[in-house]
Amino acid sequence: MHENNQKIGFIGTGVMGKSMAANLQKAGYPLNIYTRTKVKAKELLELGAKWKDSVAELAKSSDVIITIVGYPKDVKEIYFGNEGILENSKAGTVVIDMTTSKPSLAKEIYEKANSKGIDAMDAPVSGGDIGAKNGSLSIMVGGEKHTFEAILPIFNVLGENIVYQGEAGAGQHTKLANQITIASNMIGVCEAIMYAKKAGLNPETVLKSITAGAAGSFSLSKLAPRMIKNDYAPGFYVKHFIKDMKIALESAQELGLTTPGLALSLELYGELAEKGENDSGTQALIKLFEE
Incomplete structure (x- = not known):
């Protein structure tokens, strides 16, 4: 994977997600955006991000998908089901959930993704709005080591203290x-x-x-x-x-x-x-x- 060539799909443009997505744009990554409230993505769209009308549409047109939403129920909603990320991503896609969620849910996503040839990582962050804006977040990563190494350039845009913690769920x-x-x-x-x-x-x-x-x-x-x-x-x-x-x-x-x-x-x-x-x-x- 060559840095900046991957199309990144980003779901969740809240207090932290908006700044994280903006940093990826500044680093030259093409960005697809979906969020429940389109107005929250206004600044990113003005900077050139492409709006997608659904999770499924975003999944189909992205090489790497980053999610940072509110609650475990939101994570389940966007990852599972006929219109979810896992049913609509192509094999070889990397999905990264950066929401703080349940370790058991991270494992469930990993197992379902793995069965479809999709690489899944749990990578919650710490550092708040300041860390998100400055690209200085601490990122705690669970999943396959080879996947972590392949997408490290993306993590390097978002954070400074990036540590691989082990198998799926270890990041959570x-x-x-x-x-x-x-x-x-x-x-x-x-x-x-x-x-x-x-x-x-x-x-x-x-x-x-x-x-x-x-x-x-x-x-x-x-x-x-x-x-x-x-x-x-x-x-x-x-x-x-x-x-x-x-x-x-x-x-x-x-x-x-x-x-x-x-x-x-x-x-x-x-x-x-x-x-x-x-x-x-x-x-x-x-x-x-x-x-």
């Missing part, structure tokens, strides 16, 4: 480990900011000290400043983080693992969602602590 398991880490960390970040305020400190000055030390994390360096500025615009939606945590909790239970930090974070984010913050960024968690 890795992303769930990532979300489990963030879940407890977000509580700590909120508590730290509130502690700094209660102690009469300038939280921005406090961040200068603690982001560079052992407490350093993406949440602390990128999301804590947004919390301080009352900026709750979504780099990653509360509703999608809740979805991820539910999948992680379910997977942990299947593995016989207890995750109290994850359980607490899910409970708090559930409370936040009930207050109408589903479409806010995950940094809106600070609102519970300010109350």
Whole structure:
């Protein structure tokens, strides 16, 4: 496969997907686009992407198909069935699901794809809206090693920390480990900011000290400043983080693992969602602590 010659079909132009697709266009890849709401793809279409009226039409005319949608049910909807990706892609197509989804679903897609001569990979990402815009995402990949090596140039456009994790489902398991880490960390970040305020400190000055030390994390360096500025615009939606945590909790239970930090974070984010913050960024968690 020669870089930039492959036609990429892209499904899902949300907060992250739109920037990821734009980066592929800038790198010279011809792009086919389908999304449930055409207006979300307006900028990409103006830059030369070709609109496809259905998942099936996109699948038939693409060499590589990248999906990044909301929930596992959305993944099932676009991959399976007579109008889905797997029934309409030609043999030799590479399909890459970058949605955070269930490891078991990634395996199911892989097995069905394999039976049709299609190469399937699960490659969820971390890095939020900033990482998507900058092409600096962490990409966690499951599937066949030879397929990973063949499409690495595409991953290199989208991210910087790209790691092959193993067989189908391994990328999703890795992303769930990532979300489990963030879940407890977000509580700590909120508590730290509130502690700094209660102690009469300038939280921005406090961040200068603690982001560079052992407490350093993406949440602390990128999301804590947004919390301080009352900026709750979504780099990653509360509703999608809740979805991820539910999948992680379910997977942990299947593995016989207890995750109290994850359980607490899910409970708090559930409370936040009930207050109408589903479409806010995950940094809106600070609102519970300010109350």
